[in-house]
Amino acid sequence: MAQRLAPKLATKYKLPQSQLEEIFAYDEAERLKRQELSAKVAHAAQQRYSNCRCDWEAVAQELDMPLLECLDLYDASQSSISPRSFPKLVDWPDEELQLLQQFVNKNFNSMTTKEWRLVEIYMNVKQVDCSGAYTLISSKPMSPEVADLISKYREAGLKWKDIHSRFTIYSTHDSLRASYKLFTRKPHSMPETGKKYIKWTEAQTDRVRELIQKHYMPGSVKPVADIVKAEFPEKTENQVIGKIRQIVYRAYIPYSERDDVKRLVDKYGEDWDRIAQELQITTKHVQHTNGGVYKHEVGQKLNRTVSACKNAYFSTARSNRLQSSADHTEVVSREVCEQYHKHKCVDWAQISAAVGLSQRVCLEANEFNEGKSHWEYDPDAFSQEMADRMTQFIKSNYPYPIPVNYQAVSNYMWIDKNDCYKMAKLLDGEIDWTRELKERVVALRKQGMTYKDIAKRIAPTCDHKRLSSMYYRFKNPRTMKLLSLDDKADVKELKTATS
Numbered sequence: 001m002a003q004r005l006a007p008k009l010a011t012k013y014k015l016p017q018s019q020l021e022e023i024f025a026y027d028e029a030e031r032l033k034r035q036e037l038s039a040k041v042a043h044a045a046q047q048r049y050s051n052c053r054c055d056w057e058a059v060a061q062e063l064d065m066p067l068l069e070c071l072d073l074y075d076a077s078q079s080s081i082s083p084r085s086f087p088k089l090v091d092w093p094d095e096e097l098q099l100l101q102q103f104v105n106k107n108f109n110s111m112t113t114k115e116w117r118l119v120e121i122y123m124n125v126k127q128v129d130c131s132g133a134y135t136l137i138s139s140k141p142m143s144p145e146v147a148d149l150i151s152k153y154r155e156a157g158l159k160w161k162d163i164h165s166r167f168t169i170y171s172t173h174d175s176l177r178a179s180y181k182l183f184t185r186k187p188h189s190m191p192e193t194g195k196k197y198i199k200w201t202e203a204q205t206d207r208v209r210e211l212i213q214k215h216y217m218p219g220s221v222k223p224v225a226d227i228v229k230a231e232f233p234e235k236t237e238n239q240v241i242g243k244i245r246q247i248v249y250r251a252y253i254p255y256s257e258r259d260d261v262k263r264l265v266d267k268y269g270e271d272w273d274r275i276a277q278e279l280q281i282t283t284k285h286v287q288h289t290n291g292g293v294y295k296h297e298v299g300q301k302l303n304r305t306v307s308a309c310k311n312a313y314f315s316t317a318r319s320n321r322l323q324s325s326a327d328h329t330e331v332v333s334r335e336v337c338e339q340y341h342k343h344k345c346v347d348w349a350q351i352s353a354a355v356g357l358s359q360r361v362c363l364e365a366n367e368f369n370e371g372k373s374h375w376e377y378d379p380d381a382f383s384q385e386m387a388d389r390m391t392q393f394i395k396s397n398y399p400y401p402i403p404v405n406y407q408a409v410s411n412y413m414w415i416d417k418n419d420c421y422k423m424a425k426l427l428d429g430e431i432d433w434t435r436e437l438k439e440r441v442v443a444l445r446k447q448g449m450t451y452k453d454i455a456k457r458i459a460p461t462c463d464h465k466r467l468s469s470m471y472y473r474f475k476n477p478r479t480m481k482l483l484s485l486d487d488k489a490d491v492k493e494l495k496t497a498t499s
Helices: 002-013 017-047 056-063 067-073 094-107 113-123 127-138 144-155 160-164 173-185 189-193 202-215 222-231 237-248 255-268 272-278 306-316 318-327 329-343 348-355 359-365 384-397 406-413 417-427 435-446 451-458 464-475 485-498
Strands: none
Touching: 017 056, 017 067, 056 067, 067 113, 067 464, 094 113, 094 127, 113 127, 144 160, 144 173, 160 173, 202 222, 202 237, 222 237, 329 348, 329 359, 348 359, 359 406, 384 406, 384 417, 406 417, 435 451, 435 464, 451 464
16 A cells, blocks of 8 residues: 555655655644634633624633634534524614624725625624625715715815715725715616616717717816707716717727828827828817827727827837837937936936937936935835826826836936836835735734734835735634645555555
8 A cells, every 4th residue: 555655645746755744744733733722712602602692802812812813713513602694684783783894894805705704703693694784784875965076076186085084974985986986877867757768879879979079078078968968858967978988988999900000100200190180080189187198089080089099009119119229228328327427417308309319218228327216115204296206207108008117217216226116016006925024014013003004114005904914814824735635545544554
């Protein structure tokens, strides 16, 4: 038996027999340890059970363990406690509903079956009843008056976090935004007027397109929506707005038509007005207030906007731009070096004029890095103005799906390239949870700091709920199951046969 099993397991896992036996022994020790802890938790829960619920905070304090770890170790088969059933919301006592909402909001960022199992144990109510009740009490219905106020705040430029401070009945700004979007998508006027949904005819769509071409102003749907609504009173406001958005935002050019765009860019340069005329796109020159980008109405030939032509060119000509930047590296770098040593700063407008290239090509081509500063996140000295400046540069020059050239970002900010990359990721909410960073979080928690305060020290956009989830997973790691159950049985048999 040993001669048969040893080669089989050694080949499968590429490990010697002695190491397989060590893994088996470790796994067995961990299983026995967890089984012992599980029995302790079940016994303590039985002792703390009263009024149809267990006092899990007292259990966690008694065993000197985190609350969620106690719930995870609890084995219902070792206890006589059975979960209650509250299939309807009216069946729930008010204090139980409040406790349910507080527990979920405090301990979990996103809910899966595993998290709802812990909620079931904590509340001593069936999992399906807990999830149903929480969904109902978390989604607050929105009134037309509140929706109108939110629309005005959004038009005034307020962020969702600022708007949420005025409507604290919603638990978070995300739930407020979700309720608002759900309300604006639903045809709320239908129950009052008794109107039924009627599909737009082709003639009606053509008429809406004509009205858009005459009256649409980029950035605001409301004025043209009022005009369309007056002409089609049988349509609801949401139907009208949806139709306008459907027509206006048909923007992107398919790959089959992108060669024409590139050919015209090679011929005229980045003269988007002239390219629009060449492609027979009628131009209604309305300068957008954000970024100075000209918006153009959709023409009959390609039915595309000039902005779409611009994006199509950027995505197809990226390789040519990179090659062009590489060709000018030596010239641009030499000019930057001379100006920096002379003035201790770099004026990219002067560099562009001196070498006869655009500022963007100069920024991408320069490889002179002397004197660049470093930028590490420090919550006490963090400059939001610098962060906004870098973010605005990236959005203006490298809109999605164009990959960001961090050499250009580094030259624009005159900050180390790697530091720019790391800061951009932090501002996007991408945090590299290294072991060193996790141990730092553990140390700060031991000092008594809250998750919100720790999150501010980690990154400017760090979410404290995700931080708490990471902290729990790091403090309570799951044992990696290297061997399957069948293979563990084979190792045990091999160990018996060789002893």
